[in-house]
Amino acid sequence: MALAAKTAFPSECCGILVGKKSEKGEIEVTEIREVENQIHGGEEATHFSIDPLFLYNIERELDKSELEIIGFYHSHPNCKAILSDEDRKYMVPGLLYVIMSVTAQGVVDVKSYKKSV
Ligand SMILES: [Zn+2]
Structure with a gap:
């Protein structure tokens, strides 16, 4: 994931976290799927979108x-x-949203967010 972020720099990278959720609500990510960002070189560098068909x-x-x-x-x-x-x-x-802050040196910070149901 960090490698993808660094490789894509200065563009954004994005992808999907695939895994399992236990009954207790524990999350295990078993796989990441890199997705080509639909927006390239736009001014809005903090935005991403994923092709709905790809998701489907x-x-x-x-x-x-x-x-x-x-x-x-x-x-x-x-x-x-x-x-x-x-x-x-x-x-x-x-759903879990992981955001990586990336500079030319690589990933400097990673945070994850979740909106309560
Ligand atoms: Zn963002």
């Missing part, structure tokens, strides 16, 4: 397994690992 295909694929989409990750190049207004707006309750 993953959900269909995971339907057959015990895995599910746990959340999303994306990077904020030269920006703090805090939710932007845009991020906040599109958050789905119950």
Whole structure:
């Protein structure tokens, strides 16, 4: 995940966290899926979007397994690992949102957020 963020710098990277949720609500991320960011080189460097069709295909694929989409990750190049207004707006309750602050040196901070259901 950190490598993806550093490789994509100064663009954003984003991806999907795939894993399992236990009955106790514990989360285990077993896999990350890198997604091509739909927005490249825009002025809004703290925004990401994922192709809905791509998401749909993953959900269909995971339907057959015990895995599910746990959340999303994306990077904020030269920006703090805090939710932007845009991020906040599109958050789905119950999903995990990991934000990585990345500079030319690499990832400097990682934070995760969750909107309560
Ligand atoms: Zn963001």
